[in-house]
Amino acid sequence: MPQLTLFSDINSKSLALSPKKPIHTSSASPSSSRKAAYTKKGDEPNLWELHHIQEDMAAISKKRHSKDEVGTPSKKRRSENDLDEGKDEEMKGPPDRSEGHDPQGGGVAGEKGRKEKRKNAYEIKGKIATAEDAARADEDPPMNQLERLIENGQKDVEKGESIVYWMRMEDLRVEDNSALFKASEKAHEFGLPLIVLFVLSPGDYRIHDRSNKKIDFILRNLRVLKAKFNELNIPLHITSYDKRLQIPRRVIKEVLPSLGAKHLFANIEYEVDELRRDIATVKLGRENGVDVRCIHDRLVVPPGKIKSQQGKPMSVFSPWQRAWAKLLDQQPHYLDMSPFPKANDESIKSNDKFSKIFEEEIPDHVEGFECPESEKLKEIWPEGTDKAKELLHRFLHTKPRQAQFQFTSPLNPGAEESDKESRVAQYQTGRNLVDGDNSSRLSPYLAAGVISARMVLAEAKKLKKGKLESGRDTGVGMWVQEVSWRDFYNHVMATWPRVSMGRPFLEKFADVQWETNEEHLQAWKDGKTGYPIVDAAMRACKARGWMENRVRMVSASFLVKSLMLDWRLGEKYFMESFVDGDLAANNGGWQWTASTGTDPQPFFRIFNTLTQSEKCDPTGAYIRYWVPELKNLKGKAVHDPFHQMPKSDFKKLGYPEPIVEHKKSRERALFRYKNVGEKEEGAEEN
Numbered sequence: 280m281p282q283l284t285l286f287s288d289i290n291s292k293s294l295a296l297s298p299k300k301p302i303h304t305s306s307a308s309p310s311s312s313r314k315a316a317y318t319k320k321g322d323e324p325n326l327w328e329l330h331h332i333q334e335d336m337a338a339i340s341k342k343r344h345s346k347d348e349v350g351t352p353s354k355k356r357r358s359e360n361d362l363d364e365g366k367d368e369e370m371k372g373p374p375d376r377s378e379g380h381d382p383q384g385g386g387v388a389g390e391k392g393r394k395e396k397r398k399n400a401y402e403i404k405g406k407i408a409t410a411e412d413a414a415r416a417d418e419d420p421p422m423n424q425l426e427r428l429i430e431n432g433q434k435d436v437e438k439g440e441s442i443v444y445w446m447r448m449e450d451l452r453v454e455d456n457s458a459l460f461k462a463s464e465k466a467h468e469f470g471l472p473l474i475v476l477f478v479l480s481p482g483d484y485r486i487h488d489r490s491n492k493k494i495d496f497i498l499r500n501l502r503v504l505k506a507k508f509n510e511l512n513i514p515l516h517i518t519s520y521d522k523r524l525q526i527p528r529r530v531i532k533e534v535l536p537s538l539g540a541k542h543l544f545a546n547i548e549y550e551v552d553e554l555r556r557d558i559a560t561v562k563l564g565r566e567n568g569v570d571v572r573c574i575h576d577r578l579v580v581p582p583g584k585i586k587s588q589q590g591k592p593m594s595v596f597s598p599w600q601r602a603w604a605k606l607l608d609q610q611p612h613y614l615d616m617s618p619f620p621k622a623n624d625e626s627i628k629s630n631d632k633f634s635k636i637f638e639e640e641i642p643d644h645v646e647g648f649e650c651p652e653s654e655k656l657k658e659i660w661p662e663g664t665d666k667a668k669e670l671l672h673r674f675l676h677t678k679p680r681q682a683q684f685q686f687t688s689p690l691n692p693g694a695e696e697s698d699k700e701s702r703v704a705q706y707q708t709g710r711n712l713v714d715g716d717n718s719s720r721l722s723p724y725l726a727a728g729v730i731s732a733r734m735v736l737a738e739a740k741k742l743k744k745g746k747l748e749s750g751r752d753t754g755v756g757m758w759v760q761e762v763s764w765r766d767f768y769n770h771v772m773a774t775w776p777r778v779s780m781g782r783p784f785l786e787k788f789a790d791v792q793w794e795t796n797e798e799h800l801q802a803w804k805d806g807k808t809g810y811p812i813v814d815a816a817m818r819a820c821k822a823r824g825w826m827e828n829r830v831r832m833v834s835a836s837f838l839v840k841s842l843m844l845d846w847r848l849g850e851k852y853f854m855e856s857f858v859d860g861d862l863a864a865n866n867g868g869w870q871w872t873a874s875t876g877t878d879p880q881p882f883f884r885i886f887n888t889l890t891q892s893e894k895c896d897p898t899g900a901y902i903r904y905w906v907p908e909l910k911n912l913k914g915k916a917v918h919d920p921f922h923q924m925p926k927s928d929f930k931k932l933g934y935p936e937p938i939v940e941h942k943k944s945r946e947r948a949l950f951r952y953k954n955v956g957e958k959e960e961g962a963e964e965n
């Protein structure tokens with residue numbers, strides 16, 4: 280199969296991808312690198328520099344045009360877009376994460392001068408916005424800006440020659456896909472062909488820490504989609520732009536003209552950068568006579584719909600979840616699914632302009648994201664909506680089995696049908712056990728939109744005679760509640776964009792003093808901490824790109840509260856590793872663990888790693904599988920070999936001693952959270 284670099288736009292020149300650039304370090308302060316980002320030609324600024332630029336551009340633009348942000352295209356808005364033109368000029372040249380990523384070096388990061396001494400903060404440098412920028416984004420979230428912008432749509436747009444649906448990496452399905460259906464309706468109304476566009480962007484994947492496993496999963500799903508669309512005579516056009524900031528311009532000014540399209544439909548993604556991309560796309564569309572429709576689809580209830588009685592956004596899960604369930608009860612239309620898109624007329628396959636798109640192939644890999652384990656991963660994460668539906672069926676209608684570790688297919692034969700004793704029926708207890716096959720394993724599919732949350736809830740409803748149960752009393756209710764966490768964290772991200780800007784939700788914890796022990800960070804990543812449950816989870820993560828929820832919490836808590844390492848290092852590593860990497864859920868999970876998020880639970884409730892281990896892996900099967908050094912141990916020793924075995928026997932295992940002591944590290948965490956900005960007496964300065 281061809282490599283990605285062979286792909287080009289119809290009627291436009293081929294756009295080769297550049298490989299990952301060599302990595303450098305820099306000790307520039309955020310403000311100096313920010314200035315550099317304005318002036319440096321040839322480098323793409325890193326994530327937060329971009330936010331600064333975009334926000335500063337917006338501020339400049341606001342000053343110039345204090346009103347009429349959204350009105351009909353005018354000279355004013357044209358000049359706003361002129362700024363975009365200038366910005367793109369700045370972005371020419373290969374991408375460079377030089378200040379953002381150096382796995383070996385001693386790059387520095389910091390919100391304030393003294394933090395520049397941190398050693399391992401190199402990994403997240405450039406990803407932490409200033410408190411001021413985060414506050415500014417929270418004041419008028421990009422989600423609200425986009426909604427204001429698209430309120431009235433674009434009038435008097437030419438019909439064009441085709442209608443385009445821009446598929447994103449979060450909506451990889453044909454069924455129940457709002458933007459796809461609306462695009463199909465428009466195509467039918469106008470008697471035009473529908474084209475599906477997918478834009479690959481390695482530059483975007485690098486900046487957003489996408490894992491090679493996730494990109495591989497996306498490509499595998501695109502292959503299935505290509506075949507499905509072909510059956511509907513709908514061509515799937517894949518194109519690739521390394522420079523993510525140029526994507527709106529390329530789509531509006533190059534791809535759409537090459538397809539003769541004046542109407543573009545897309546589902547909204549709620550991350551800050553993606554919302555800003557869509558804002559730019561809508562604005563450019565208006566400048567260029569293109570009607571861009573951005574549609575809520577990803578969640579069951581779109582962000583912002585659920586408010587407190589005082590009309591304020593809610594940040595605590597339990598009351599929010601009750602309101603979510605009530606809303607669905609009262610307004611079940613939120614659960615309605617979009618109809619299947621209509622097929623194009625067969626004549627498209629002989630149309631000069633569009634027929635060749637059918638011949639395009641999906642690339643094997645994206646450069647820089649090669650995935651040597653692809654074949655094995657295919658076993659555990661089979662691609663396509665049909666497979667996701669089978670997984671869902673298994674979860675809802677078959678009994679739990681012994682854990683399906685590593686590369687065993689979750690769909691292999693042998694699952695016994697039973698509604699009464701199904702995995703979902705036993706989910707209340709099962710969800711916390713990692714030594715069995717208990718949860719749905721649907722997260723990669725939900726994260727990439729291979730199946731929609733509405734589709735899974737529709738099946739859950741069938742189990743309860745059409746009623747959506749949601750609450751802690753039954754397995755199904757509990758599971759529906761878990762699915763609602765997905766909505767919740769997206770709602771949090773869209774309402775308080777600070778969380779996707781590297782800032783804590785609770786700003787008061789911004790200055791908690793972190794350790795900078797690089798060996799500890801590496802030991803955690805490698806699964807060599809001497810805490811078997813953490814090591815098992817981290818090794819599973821490396822192999823499968825996935826962990827059960829309980830061990831995500833345990834290993835995350837260990838990094839933050841036991842090793843006292845910055846939660847953002849863990850957040851980044853999980854994103855780089857997971858096949859289901861999802862900013863909202865991942866950030867939500869990390870901030871929950873770090874006590875910096877929306878959770879009202881106080882910081883002093885700290886997981887005891889060993890107790891957690893005994894509870895979530897009572898048989899020890901999980902640890903014995905993933906930590907083969909311990910495969911012959913029984914009883915408590917498998918959870919805590921160092922303390923439960925004679926020292927001489929322990930030494931023979933070839934397994935590391937615990938790298939921290941629980942009691943001491945707990946005290947350290949309590950001190951640092953209680954006294955933000957300070958370190959306990961005798962602690963080393965960073």
Ligand SMILES: Cc1cc2nc3c(=O)[nH]c(=O)nc-3n(C[C@H](O)[C@H](O)[C@H](O)COP(=O)(O)OP(=O)(O)OC[C@H]3O[C@@H](n4cnc5c(N)ncnc54)[C@H](O)[C@@H]3O)c2cc1C
Pocket residue numbers: 710718719720721722723725726761762763764765768826827828829831832835853857859860861862864865866867868869872
């Ligand atoms: C530190 C940390 C990081 C996480 N990172 C991610 C991530 O990158 N991507 C991701 O999809 N989930 C993430 N989660 C949430 C959760 O762990 C996974 O969704 C779940 O383990 C996936 O397994 P499953 O599909 O079998 O889930 P099930 O238990 O079967 O739940 C069904 C679905 O509900 C959703 N869901 C369940 N729990 C949560 C939750 N706490 N937050 C948001 N959605 C939830 C998921 O879409 C999941 O597939 C993270 C949790 C923590 C604590």
